[in-house]
Amino acid sequence: MQKIIILLCAVLCITRAYAQDNFKITVKDKGNNSPLQGVTILVKGTGIIAKTTENGTASLNNIPAGKQTLIIRNVGYEEQLITLNFPLKQTVPLEILLAASEDELEEVIVSSTRTSRSIQNTPTRVETIELEEIDEKSNMRPANVSMILHESTGISVQQTSATSANASIRIQGLDGRYTQLLKDGYASFGNFASGLSILEIPPLDLSQVEIIKGPSSTLYGAGAIAGVVNFISRTPKEKAEFNFIVNQSNVGQTNIGGFGMQRNKKFGYSLLALANFQKAYDVDDDDFTELPKTKDFTIHPKLFFYPNERTTLVIGNAFTKSDRTGGDIFVVNSNADANHRYFETNNSIRNTSTLDFSYKTNEKDLLKLKTSFNYFKRGIAIPDYRFDGINYNAYTDISYLKNIENQSLIFGANLVYDDFQEQNRAVSLAKNFTTKTAGVYAQQTWDITQKFKLESGMRIDFVNYFNANYSKNEAFILPRISALYKFNDKWSSRIGGGLGYKTPTLFTEQTETFQYQNLLPLNQVKAERSYGGTADVNYKTNIGEDWMISLNQMFFYTRISNSTILLQDAVGNFHFENTSLPVQSKGFETNAKIIFKEYFKLFAGYTFTSAKADYLPVIQNIRLLPQNKLNLALLYEKERNFKMGLEGYFTDRQYLYNNQQTNPFWEFGFMAEKVFGKVSVFVNAENFTDTRQSRYKSVVNGSHLNPTFDDIWTHTEGRTFNAGIKLKL
Incomplete structure (x- = not known):
């Protein structure tokens, strides 16, 4: 009987110790309260790390006793720091609401598909050049957007005059006449203006550049064979x-x-x-x-x-x-x-x-x-x-x-x-x-x-x-x-x-x-x-x-x-x-x-x-x-x-x-x-x-x-x- 009592006590102690070491957390989007998968959770200074599953939950084990700082990170969301005193009694997982980063929201919303969806949820492939990069390229050439396009993958700026430096752009190797240039959705840069178009668009007022490569005539009509730059x-x-x-x-x-x-x-x-x-x-x-x-x-x-x-x-x-x-x-x-x-x-x-x-x-x-x-x-x-x-x-x-x-x-x-x-x-x-x-x-x-x-x-x-x-x-x-x-x-x-x-x-x-x-x-x-x-x-x-x-x-x-x-x-x-x-x-x-x-x-x-x-x-x-x-x-x-x-x-x-x-x-x-x-x-x-x-x-x-x-x-x-x-x- 004495052995049974000792065994039960040991089991209770082990269970209590495990409960102290095991910590559960649920992470959700603050905007729509939906669970977030793949969120990284770290215990600062310990090397303990976990990621949330499809239902937004994660478990962290063997957290040292005392005050510990948890760092919760996810791409597109503001980082959150929480300090807790361990061991911690827990009946339900701790719920954390992450707010979307304002910079990221500006970064991923696209308008060229006419739906103004986030880029992550848009079936059409859209590349974006964001305000940060536009600002950087503006330092190199404040007069026009040629530098922004010249240094983008799959796009080239083709100079058409040896003495006057007129230029056109190519997407996927096709002549400039097959690319539709837009400013806020308006096509004002084609045909007779083509040789000067990108030289007359200043970057100073731009928030982003959106590029759709491949046929886009369904959205924008004639001239969008190679793609659209908006x-x-x-x-x-x-x-x-x-x-x-x-x-x-x-x-x-x-x-x-x-x-x-x-x-x-x-x-x-x-x-x-x-x-x-x-x-x-x-x-x-x-x-x-x-x-x-x-x-x-x-x-x-x-x-x-x-x-x-x-x-x-x-x-x-x-x-x-x-x-x-x-x-x-x-x-x-x-x-x-x-x-x-x-x-x-x-x-x-x-x-x-x-x-x-x-x-x-x-x-x-x-x-x-x-x-x-x-x-x-x-x-x-x-x-x-x-x-x-x-x-x-x-x-x-x-x-x-x-x-x-x-x-x-x-x-x-x-x-x-x-x-x-x-x-x-x-x-x-x-x-x-x-x-x-x-x-x-x-x-x-x-x-x-x-x-x-x-x-x-x-x-x-x-x-x-x-x-x-x-x-x-x-x-x-x-x-x-x-x-x-x-x-x-x-x-x-x-x-x-x-x-x-x-x-x-x-x-x-x-x-x-x-x-x-x-x-x-x-x-x-x-x-x-x-x-x-x-x-x-x-x-x-x-x-x-x-x-x-x-x-x-x-x-x-x-x-x-x-x-x-x-x-x-x-x-x-x-x-x-x-x-x-x-x-x-x-x-x-x-x-x-x-x-x-x-x-x-x-x-x-x-x-x-x-x-x-x-x-x-x-x-x-x-x-x-x-x-x-x-x-x-x-x-x-x-x-x-x-x-x-x-x-x-x-x-x-x-x-x-x-x-x-x-x-x-x-x-x-x-x-x-x-x-x-x-x-x-x-x-x-x-x-x-x-x-x-x-x-x-x-x-x-x-x-x-x-x-x-x-x-x-x-x-x-x-x-x-x-x-x-x-x-x-």
């Missing part, structure tokens, strides 16, 4: 914000700009103003500019009205004036003589007026009306030749978002009018062209389960395009489907595809290089059509309390039929024709992000692109397109204190239009920024190893009076150093 502006908050920047570079560029915004209950405003000045810059002393003499100015006021909690009205007007002169540096600097007379000028005026009306019919449903009118005037001049034109663009879109249980439904219609008129040219020779489009669309986003989400849509566009030579009417039925599957809290996958089209245009990268000289008006050219898709796998995990790793592997494919190709006749005139031979682009992108203790961040991106045009003789590779590109960036940052970064980019060989191949090359950059309260000082060294095309071969050929220029395939200006001051109030 530049999202900041919206005013109750607390006023004022940002100012002054920047100076060694290549003679000066930038002065400011952005301010504020709102109250009924009224708000934002205002962007930016002036850029660039001196003529000749780095290789060949008497021709690598950077043109430039003066441009942008002002963009917006007024926000909030008549009640359900209604928002936004009225905006963006005005940009730009004057760019490149060529012989003697001419640019007003020292022309008999031996120096070559120049290239680009003078443009852009004015875009927008109206955006939103009305919440209830807490979840939204009626939206967007309308804009864009005026773009551009003049191009070289010796003995001038090209002037005006492009008018009007856009109206009305949509209704209906949210029901587990579904978001969008119904909409839009009208697009695009008209180009060449000035000072006989009607029979003018490159005039008009396009009218009426479209209807519908989209369903369905949360079939917590793990599986499906998005499907359909657009029907009726298009009429014409000039003095011909007129055509075409109808396009554009289905699209995307799916998201979450295997668990670490693994997810997206797959999607659809159809697309592009109406005819004279304004491409090739025609931009010769200023549209000897280019005949379009005649009997039809729209191009496409199909394609993307598929990806995403992995994200935390390792211990210090490491976060994110990996994404994406594959893409696009096929364009009825392609328009540029041909030259026996007398030297250029014209476009359709070909039955397709263009195909396929490849993959690999992206990795590693974060250590939130201070060190390593980004790596690799792109493999195989894009070929079957109509090209002998070598069918798309010109000026590297098959392999590698992006590397290492950043150290102490938030609101100091940051510094080192970047490296590798670009593989490219085929030129003369069928020659370029050299592969590396370029490197360095940046640093120090914050002193409301003032920050930054320095930047872009391409400090001085990679430039003239180191391999002279870009300019022939005499000063009648020069010709090689295709541009890398930097022309060489290394660039700049420094500046930012003030945030």
Whole structure:
């Protein structure tokens, strides 16, 4: 009997000791009270760690007696610290509510899919460039967004002029005309404006950039074959914000700009103003500019009205004036003589007026009306030749978002009018062209389960395009489907595809290089059509309390039929024709992000692109397109204190239009920024190893009076150093 009593006492003691050592916790989302899986819980200074299961619970064992601090962490949520005195009597698990991080909420909400869902729950694959990175790239090039896009995986900025530095962008190896550029959902940057578009979008007022790669015509109509880039502006908050920047570079560029915004209950405003000045810059002393003499100015006021909690009205007007002169540096600097007379000028005026009306019919449903009118005037001049034109663009879109249980439904219609008129040219020779489009669309986003989400849509566009030579009417039925599957809290996958089209245009990268000289008006050219898709796998995990790793592997494919190709006749005139031979682009992108203790961040991106045009003789590779590109960036940052970064980019060989191949090359950059309260000082060294095309071969050929220029395939200006001051109030 004595032995039994001793045994029972031992069991009771062991059980009591286990109860003291074993601690249970349940973690939930503070917003919706749902359990959170994969939350990391650490006992500070002990090495004890646990993660929550699918029902949000976790157990921690062998916690030492005395006061202990528990650290609860999860990506996208504010960290929470709790101090408890162990051993602790516990009848039910301790419940912890984590609040979502405000920074993370801003980071993951996307609007380009029209549903304004979080990126984690959007079946369509959307890449976002967040405010932090935009701010960093703005230090490097405050004048425009070219640096933001140039350093993104799968996107390249293609310079189209040797002396004036005009540029276009490519996604997945396809020409710039296949990418739709948007500002807050408005398409004001295509066709005649394409060579200057990314040079006239300042980054100072942006909150994020959203990129959809692959066919997106179901959402945005013509021109979204390769993808969509949507530049999202900041919206005013109750607390006023004022940002100012002054920047100076060694290549003679000066930038002065400011952005301010504020709102109250009924009224708000934002205002962007930016002036850029660039001196003529000749780095290789060949008497021709690598950077043109430039003066441009942008002002963009917006007024926000909030008549009640359900209604928002936004009225905006963006005005940009730009004057760019490149060529012989003697001419640019007003020292022309008999031996120096070559120049290239680009003078443009852009004015875009927008109206955006939103009305919440209830807490979840939204009626939206967007309308804009864009005026773009551009003049191009070289010796003995001038090209002037005006492009008018009007856009109206009305949509209704209906949210029901587990579904978001969008119904909409839009009208697009695009008209180009060449000035000072006989009607029979003018490159005039008009396009009218009426479209209807519908989209369903369905949360079939917590793990599986499906998005499907359909657009029907009726298009009429014409000039003095011909007129055509075409109808396009554009289905699209995307799916998201979450295997668990670490693994997810997206797959999607659809159809697309592009109406005819004279304004491409090739025609931009010769200023549209000897280019005949379009005649009997039809729209191009496409199909394609993307598929990806995403992995994200935390390792211990210090490491976060994110990996994404994406594959893409696009096929364009009825392609328009540029041909030259026996007398030297250029014209476009359709070909039955397709263009195909396929490849993959690999992206990795590693974060250590939130201070060190390593980004790596690799792109493999195989894009070929079957109509090209002998070598069918798309010109000026590297098959392999590698992006590397290492950043150290102490938030609101100091940051510094080192970047490296590798670009593989490219085929030129003369069928020659370029050299592969590396370029490197360095940046640093120090914050002193409301003032920050930054320095930047872009391409400090001085990679430039003239180191391999002279870009300019022939005499000063009648020069010709090689295709541009890398930097022309060489290394660039700049420094500046930012003030945030």
